[in-house]
Amino acid sequence: MQAISTTWHEHTKRVAHGIRRRVLDFTIRNNGGYLSQACSAAEILATLYTRVMRIGESCASRIPPPFPGVPSRTNPNYFSGAAYNGPYKPELDRFFISPVHCALALYALLVEVGRMDAQGLEMFNKDGSTVEMIGAEHSPGHELMAGSLGQALSQAAGIALARRLKGHTGRNWVFMSDGEFWIGQTWEAVETLVFYKLDTVGVYIDANGQSADGAIETVMEIGSIKERLAAFGARVFEVDGHDVEALAAPAELPPDGRPLFVVARTNPCQGIPLLEERRPRLHYVRFKDEAEKQRYREFLMMMNGGIHGA
Amino acid sequence: MALESRVHARKLVEWAKDKPEVVVFSADLTSSTEVDLFRDTYPDRFYSFGMTEQNMMSFAGGMAREGFTPFVHTFAVFLYRRALDQIEMSIAYPNLPVRIFGFLPGITTPGGATHQAIDDIAIMRAIPNMTVIETGDATEVESVFDAIQPIRGPVYVRQLRGDIPRLFDPAEPLQVGKARILSRGSDIALFSSGICTEEALKVTSILREAGVSVYHVHVNTLKPFNAHEVIEITSKVKYGVITFENHTIIGGLGSAVAEAIAEAGLGKRLIRIGLRDTFAHGGSKTYLMKYYGLDALALVRGVEQLLDIHIEIDEHDLQATVQQPIRSASKAEDL
Numbered sequence: 260m261q262a263i264s265t266t267w268h269e270h271t272k273r274v275a276h277g278i279r280r281r282v283l284d285f286t287i288r289n290n291g292g293y294l295s296q297a298c299s300a301a302e303i304l305a306t307l308y309t310r311v312m313r314i315g316e317s318c319a320s321r322i323p324p325p326f327p328g329v330p331s332r333t334n335p336n337y338f339s340g341a342a343y344n345g346p347y348k349p350e351l352d353r354f355f356i357s358p359v360h361c362a363l364a365l366y367a368l369l370v371e372v373g374r375m376d377a378q379g380l381e382m383f384n385k386d387g388s389t390v391e392m393i394g395a396e397h398s399p400g401h402e403l404m405a406g407s408l409g410q411a412l413s414q415a416a417g418i419a420l421a422r423r424l425k426g427h428t429g430r431n432w433v434f435m436s437d438g439e440f441w442i443g444q445t446w447e448a449v450e451t452l453v454f455y456k457l458d459t460v461g462v463y464i465d466a467n468g469q470s471a472d473g474a475i476e477t478v479m480e481i482g483s484i485k486e487r488l489a490a491f492g493a494r495v496f497e498v499d500g501h502d503v504e505a506l507a508a509p510a511e512l513p514p515d516g517r518p519l520f521v522v523a524r525t526n527p528c529q530g531i532p533l534l535e536e537r538r539p540r541l542h543y544v545r546f547k548d549e550a551e552k553q554r555y556r557e558f559l560m561m562m563n564g565g566i567h568g569a
Numbered sequence: 570m571a572l573e574s575r576v577h578a579r580k581l582v583e584w585a586k587d588k589p590e591v592v593v594f595s596a597d598l599t600s601s602t603e604v605d606l607f608r609d610t611y612p613d614r615f616y617s618f619g620m621t622e623q624n625m626m627s628f629a630g631g632m633a634r635e636g637f638t639p640f641v642h643t644f645a646v647f648l649y650r651r652a653l654d655q656i657e658m659s660i661a662y663p664n665l666p667v668r669i670f671g672f673l674p675g676i677t678t679p680g681g682a683t684h685q686a687i688d689d690i691a692i693m694r695a696i697p698n699m700t701v702i703e704t705g706d707a708t709e710v711e712s713v714f715d716a717i718q719p720i721r722g723p724v725y726v727r728q729l730r731g732d733i734p735r736l737f738d739p740a741e742p743l744q745v746g747k748a749r750i751l752s753r754g755s756d757i758a759l760f761s762s763g764i765c766t767e768e769a770l771k772v773t774s775i776l777r778e779a780g781v782s783v784y785h786v787h788v789n790t791l792k793p794f795n796a797h798e799v800i801e802i803t804s805k806v807k808y809g810v811i812t813f814e815n816h817t818i819i820g821g822l823g824s825a826v827a828e829a830i831a832e833a834g835l836g837k838r839l840i841r842i843g844l845r846d847t848f849a850h851g852g853s854k855t856y857l858m859k860y861y862g863l864d865a866l867a868l869v870r871g872v873e874q875l876l877d878i879h880i881e882i883d884e885h886d887l888q889a890t891v892q893q894p895i896r897s898a899s900k901a902e903d904l
Contacts (some may be wrong), residue, residue, distance in 0.1 A: 417631020
């Protein structure tokens with residue numbers, strides 16, 4: 260825990276650093292992983308969980324339970340990974356991760372903020388585990404089926420409308436990736452959010468400029484997400500996605516009838532400059548040889564303050 | 570046989586009166602899917618989505634998670650073709666109580682291949698957690714609401730609109746998983762669904778007169794499929810089985826019956842009448858049913874094939890059996 264004298268942003272930055280450190284450690288031990296997503300998203304996730312969102316204590320087991328089977332009429336044992344984000348209460352916020360390929364970064368965050376035991380990370384991508392590589396709704400911190408990208412925003416919009424009808428005051432935060440702004444459904448959802456004035460929805464976009472095939476501008480240019488969203492009638496801010504104060508500021512404004520979008524400009528190599536050498540292919544890091552892996556090991560040691568292991 | 574109009578429109582308004590959790594979604598086809606009356610009666614429970622079917626399905630999943638029951642309306646063809654992934658991941662995987670109403674099944678629209686849902690049952694039937702219902706007359710169109718109400722999961726209803734015949738007694742509402750026995754017989758078993766049941770009724774009495782004893786069953790629940798009923802009836806008849814559906818013969822009623830017969834090891838012959846692995850095109854229902862072999866005469870030919878006999882029936886004989894008045898209010902071209 261942080262000392263009482265530290266400011267919130269120092270704590271948030273420490274959480275962000277912890278996400279990178281844990282994901283790097285995992286990537287080295289696993290000989291591969293979604294590392295660049297952790298680098299770009301670290302401050303966004305840390306700011307949401309430590310500053311922006313009003314959520315309660317986790318109601319889930321600190322050690323993630325095993326896979327309970329899929330939802331069905333005959334399976335009463337299914338559970339939601341949202342329990343890690345606290346109870347469902349009218350006045351509390353909700354969190355929805357859309358690009359669940361970033362699940363590893365979210366799991367690392369849950370450990371950093373004390374919602375999941377570090378042992379949970381060791382279950383990542385293990386058979387029979389809920390700590391799945393691409394998160395499902397039973398995975399820690401997840402509430403929706405979002406792995407087929409571009410579906411979470413519409414689902415969150417439906418939840419937000421339902422909550423408004425029920426008189427809930429809690430807000431609904433969605434974490435998205437810039438690649439999802441290629442998708443037609445994303446824009447359908449934006450139209451709907453604007454039309455139904457769903458201003459309890461706040462979206463943080465990790466605009467890291469990366470997709471599975473490489474740099475977004477070379478795969479399919481989408482131009483300014485900020486201008487596009489503004490043209491659709493949304494309330495948009497564009498900020499440095501590694502500046503925790505800039506990230507937190509738009510969420511402090513009172514809602515004004517428009518859905519809120521924060522385009523967070525991020526660097527997929529942030530905090531781990533070694534990754535720069537791998538551009539433009541950053542989607543999944545698999546070490547070329549032992550020598551490269553060793554360099555990452557040494558970097559991790561430096562991150563750990565000279566101590567081996569996380 | 571009397572036709573009744575706007576059965577879905579009227580019944581939904583009456584049925585949803587005391588159900589505040591029921592919300593209705595429309596994708597710019599509000600009159601065409603008969604929810605204009607609902608919109609005008611309960612404007613606070615009606616949500617317009619424009620042509621955003623994918624977004625509408627995911628949104629429905631979101632609302633259902635919060636305790637509402639979205640009744641999503643569009644043409645059958647647009648929901649499973651344009652928004653299948655959203656139906657599967659935002660609704661079916663979490664097993665949410667979303668009611669998906671698809672109108673204009675098969676060749677009941679002159680809108681051509683883009684508007685004709687010819688493989689919807691095959692696709693929806695393959696989705697885990699999904700219940701699949703097809704209505705066949707006014708009694709079923711109005712009783713489907715109560716019938717599916719207890720289902721804690723998604724339901725796809727292949728629904729009829731406009732002027733619909735009333736074939737079944739209103740005192741005998743649709744029951745999920747329970748077929749209707751329309752006649753008992755010992756030569757062939759005939760399983761029909763949707764509008765094909767009305768078509769089949771035009772010839773079953775003629776067949777009886779021709780000495781063919783038909784066990785005729787109307788099937789309204791494609792999933793969960795009551796294989797037990799099919800096996801029981803099939804094992805009672807001498808010559809074999811005919812299925813008759815307004816859908817491709819791949820993956821729909823014909824396939825469900827084939828699976829049931831094969832799994833039970835009955836070894837009976839099966840003739841599937843439906844679209845023969847083809848898209849259709851724009852035209853009147855009567856023309857399309859004849860052109861694609863979905864009409865009463867096609868059923869007669871199927872019986873002949875199964876029994877290896879010739880039955881003295883032609884188109885002229887069937888004309889005489891058609892008793893239903895065609896009302897001027899029927900506007901098939903109104904998309």
